[in-house]
Amino acid sequence: MYIGKRTASLPSYCSKCGKPHPWIQTILDNAAELIALDTELSEPEKIAIKASIPDLLVETPKTPIAEAKFKIYFAKMGQVVKTGMYNLIVDVISESVKKSIFPD
Template structure:
């Protein structure tokens, strides 16, 4: 738990595949903490693997102790160093792997998508461009790859990208 700008930040526990275990792990100091995800068996982390900063979970107003956000989501990137979390890296790699299964796409097209994935995951000035590029390249893929990409990305892309890619 840390204090910053009249807010209390609790630590979130997430497995390496992105399954959320706790959003307020500082409150739940178990003498025998769970170390592996019961959904997938992967190790549970509560800090960035790059900079060792805590993964922010529930945020409370320190004056009245009310939650700022009722159900914090699993973040894609560390707010302290900007690096993607392991589950985000896995999504990016899986997206490229799926695109490589479609023989109709060129290496240039796949590289173009690879560069635009970070802009699909968070809203940036380039999100709309990335979504149009992704949609254009996706139009040339087979239905199996399209369906796989939709299932992989629908829950993790930004709201702007989601509206454009999966109306």
């Protein structure tokens, strides 16, 4: 048995059908629930940030736009939701996105 940090990453989406794997769907659902709790964002902002999250998990042509939306709306979130969102997605977003939106 090996105890330590896992270095191999699990795929986010099914290579055959394109749907999120159950562990990713849970993260997406939890992110949506966290965003719904936020009192600082307007409804259109909540919709925009929710829609951006799937493109942060894997590199797609939409990733740069998703990064910009996430940065803008993440900055507006209340601290409790912001902390929860960071903890939820920091380990599943792509490395380049992580460096861009969480540079510290």
